[in-house]
Amino acid sequence: xxxxxxxxxxxxxxxxxxxxxxxxxxxxxxxxxxxxxxxxxxxxxxxxxxxxxxxxxxxxxxxxxxxxxxxxxxxxxxxxxxxxxxxxxxxxxxxxxxxxxxxxxxxxxxxxxxxxxxxxxxxxxxxxxxxxxxxxxxxxxxxxxxxxxxxxxxxxxxxxxxxxxxxxxxxxxxxxxxxxxxxxxxxxxxxxxxxxxxxxxxxxxxxxxxxxxxxxxxxxxxxxxxxxxxxxxxxxxxxxxxxxxxxxxxxxxxxxxxxxxxxxxxxxxxxxxxxxxxxxxxxxxxxxxxxxxxxxxxxxxxxxxxxxxxxxxxxxxxxxxxxxxxxxxxxxxxxxxxxxxxxxxxxxxxxxxxxxxxxxxxxxxxxxxxxxxxxxxxxxxxxxxxxxxxxxxxxxxxxxxxxxxxxxxxxxxxxxxxxxxxxxxxxxxxxxxxxxx
Amino acid sequence: xxxxxxxxxxxxxxxxxxxxxxxxxxxxxxxxxxxxxxxxxxxxxxxxxxxxxxxxxxxxxxxxxxxxxxxxxxxxxxxxxxxxxxxxxxxxxxxxxxxxxxxxxxxxxxxxxxxxxxxxxxxxxxxxxxxxxxxxxxxxxxxxxxxxxxxxxxxxxxxxxxxxxxxxxxxxxxxxxxxxxxxxxxxxxxxxxxxxxxxxxxxxxxxxxxxxxxxxxx
Numbered sequence: 092x093x094x095x096x097x098x099x100x101x102x103x104x105x106x107x108x109x110x111x112x113x114x115x116x117x118x119x120x121x122x123x124x125x126x127x128x129x130x131x132x133x134x135x136x137x138x139x140x141x142x143x144x145x146x147x148x149x150x151x152x153x154x155x156x157x158x159x160x161x162x163x164x165x166x167x168x169x170x171x172x173x174x175x176x177x178x179x180x181x182x183x184x185x186x187x188x189x190x191x192x193x194x195x196x197x198x199x200x201x202x203x204x205x206x207x208x209x210x211x212x213x214x215x216x217x218x219x220x221x222x223x224x225x226x227x228x229x230x231x232x233x234x235x236x237x238x239x240x241x242x243x244x245x246x247x248x249x250x251x252x253x254x255x256x257x258x259x260x261x262x263x264x265x266x267x268x269x270x271x272x273x274x275x276x277x278x279x280x281x282x283x284x285x286x287x288x289x290x291x292x293x294x295x296x297x298x299x300x301x302x303x304x305x306x307x308x309x310x311x312x313x314x315x316x317x318x319x320x321x322x323x324x325x326x327x328x329x330x331x332x333x334x335x336x337x338x339x340x341x342x343x344x345x346x347x348x349x350x351x352x353x354x355x356x357x358x359x360x361x362x363x364x365x366x367x368x369x370x371x372x373x374x375x376x377x378x379x380x381x382x383x384x385x386x387x388x389x390x391x392x393x394x395x396x397x398x399x400x401x402x403x404x405x406x407x408x409x410x411x412x413x414x415x416x417x418x419x420x421x422x423x424x425x426x427x428x429x430x431x432x433x434x435x436x437x438x439x440x441x442x443x444x445x446x447x448x449x450x451x452x453x454x455x456x457x458x459x460x461x462x463x464x465x466x467x468x469x470x471x472x473x474x475x476x477x478x479x480x481x482x483x484x485x486x487x488x489x490x491x492x493x494x495x496x497x498x499x500x501x502x503x504x505x506x507x508x509x510x511x512x513x514x515x516x517x518x519x520x521x522x523x524x525x526x527x528x
Numbered sequence: 529x530x531x532x533x534x535x536x537x538x539x540x541x542x543x544x545x546x547x548x549x550x551x552x553x554x555x556x557x558x559x560x561x562x563x564x565x566x567x568x569x570x571x572x573x574x575x576x577x578x579x580x581x582x583x584x585x586x587x588x589x590x591x592x593x594x595x596x597x598x599x600x601x602x603x604x605x606x607x608x609x610x611x612x613x614x615x616x617x618x619x620x621x622x623x624x625x626x627x628x629x630x631x632x633x634x635x636x637x638x639x640x641x642x643x644x645x646x647x648x649x650x651x652x653x654x655x656x657x658x659x660x661x662x663x664x665x666x667x668x669x670x671x672x673x674x675x676x677x678x679x680x681x682x683x684x685x686x687x688x689x690x691x692x693x694x695x696x697x698x699x700x701x702x703x704x705x706x707x708x709x710x711x712x713x714x715x716x717x718x719x720x721x722x723x724x725x726x727x728x729x730x731x732x733x734x735x736x737x738x739x740x741x742x743x744x745x746x
Contacts, residue, residue, distance in 0.1 A: 332550060332600065335550065335551040336550075336551075336572050339569070339570055339571050339572060340571060341569070341571055343569060369602075370602070372600065372602045372603075373550070373572050373574060373598065373600045373602070373603070374574050431602065433602075433605075434605040435602070435603075435605065435606060438606075439606075468575075468606065468609065469575070469576060469578075469610075472574065472575035472576070472606060473574040473575045476574045476575065477574055481571070481574070
């Protein structure tokens with residue numbers, strides 16, 4: 092398991108001295124994500140509302156703490172990288188002399204679409220506890236795009252430029268990329284940024300194309316080797332489960348396209364039999380979707396997005412998307428595999444940690460849940476198992492994953508804080524609810 | 529009418545489980561029961577989901593608190609923890625899939641072992657509308673139900689056939705058991721609580737019961 096032995100229950104990085112003041116501050120900044128804020132702006136807002144000394148002290152602590160963690164992570168990562176190669180929970184050893192992981196995207200595409208790029212990064216807030224039923228896979232993304240002025244704001248344009256410079260190489264500074272990505276990745280560069288952040292694509296520009304080629308070839312060799320065995324006795328349970336889940340996945344736009352369901356089935360089946368410790372577990376199918384959608388958006392015009400027929404793409408393009416989605420999903424799952432192994436210890440542990448965290452940051456909510464005999468496992472199990480994908484619209488998940496991928500252990504550790512924030516965000520509704528029967 | 533019942537206070541609260549293999553239509557049964565329509569975009573259930581409805585059974589208002597569980601084997605260790613204190617259960621298989629029928633014994637063992645001892649279980653052969661693809665006959669399942677002391681219905685979450693009946697029959701049997709004294713609602717983990725109507729009438733359930741006994745005496 093890749094969970095580090097040292098991982099402890101999360102501790103809040105900053106001690107909040109005046110809760111009421113902080114809450115005021117928080118409410119004044121509730122739109123903080125609307126425009127991919129820079130730190131200095133946030134600080135400016137904060138300074139208006141809070142005692143500057145306190146703010147600066149706090150900010151320094153956070154920054155120090157963060158950079159310490161980054162340092163530590165960087166170190167661990169290097170080691171981990173080697174370990175992963177060795178213990179990679181895969182069945183066969185893959186002959187790859189190259190220690191780094193691969194990958195992708197032709198830059199031609201990314202830059203060409205930059206002109207009509209307009210996206211804001213608002214995390215839409217639902218009025219009530221959200222139920223995800225987004226009718227079209229990118230409806231969110233589309234709405235979102237059309238609702239904004241077509242021209243890039245100066246600030247967005249400059250952010251995009253920063254990304255492009257960074258990605259152009261010759262060696263992309265991953266640390267810098269993480270920093271920049273934390274507050275959202277502009278749509279035109281998101282595919283390549285995700286492939287870099289997940290460790291699929293190497294930082295060195297010259298090696299990207301060859302790495303991509305190799306990994307794609309490798310994936311289709313797996314398909315060739317294993318996919319015919321899906322109806323064999325020892326694999327048929329796995330395949331059957333995938334086969335009954337895919338036709339009922341969301342979003343509908345994807346599920347209704349046979350071409351897409353075939354791709355999802357192959358990705359999941361190959362992953363499952365190469366990771367026998369967990370195998371396919373319901374919910375893992377959801378984790379393919381953001382990658383698939385982000386990678387496909389590289390080839391789609393904005394206006395096509397709503398009713399896009401995936402089968403209209405050239406076969407080769409689809410294969411590339413499939414292989415890239417497989418590898419990036421594998422990377423993600425490497426970090427949370429114990430969520431899906433027997434008895435799902437990763438989830439059990441995280442739900443306990445969430446409980447502990449909430450009991451400290453919002454005792455009232457915690458007590459309320461407790462008094463009404465609502466167990467964290469009852470509602471938070473799915474938050475962990477599906478990374479909140481059933482709770483928020485797809486375009487929000489995609490935005491959230493920008494941040495997750497730029498955080499060390501974003502999908503495991505950082506996700507906890509997001510879950511806690513989720514509870515606190517709806518504290519009023521939760522506290523008003525007296526009937527959980 | 530449904531709204532009228534929602535507003536109505538209840539005499540009892542029963543905890544119900546819906547269990548069975550993945551893809552047998554557990555969530556669709558629940559949705560059909562509560563919303564009176566078929567849910568055709570039903571994603572698979574992760575962990576547990578909830579539904580509740582107040583029904584009228586022989587003049588008594590019973591609130592069903594229904595725990596709809598995930599069917600996949602990997603979730604079993606988690607879903608098992610939800611069994612405790614269930615008064616009733618719908619055990620669901622798919623009549624077009626023998627595999628889901630073969631798994632019934634395991635589900636049954638779990639339910640009897642982990643829920644309350646006296647749990648009342650109704651076996652539901654779902655997807656009755658797909659008769660052309662049937663792999664399990666009515667007769668066969670009916671025998672299995674008899675041997676294992678289960679009630680039995682074939683249901684269709686698509687058309688709604690027998691869906692309400694399944695929940696109501698199960699609730700009725702529990703009520704009968706309460707009335708005959710076979711089930712004691714006050715025993716811990718019975719999966720039964722007095723509803724707000726009963727509680728409002730007299731603060732303590734014990735006194736409520738004492739009073740109804742007196743009434744009978746008259």
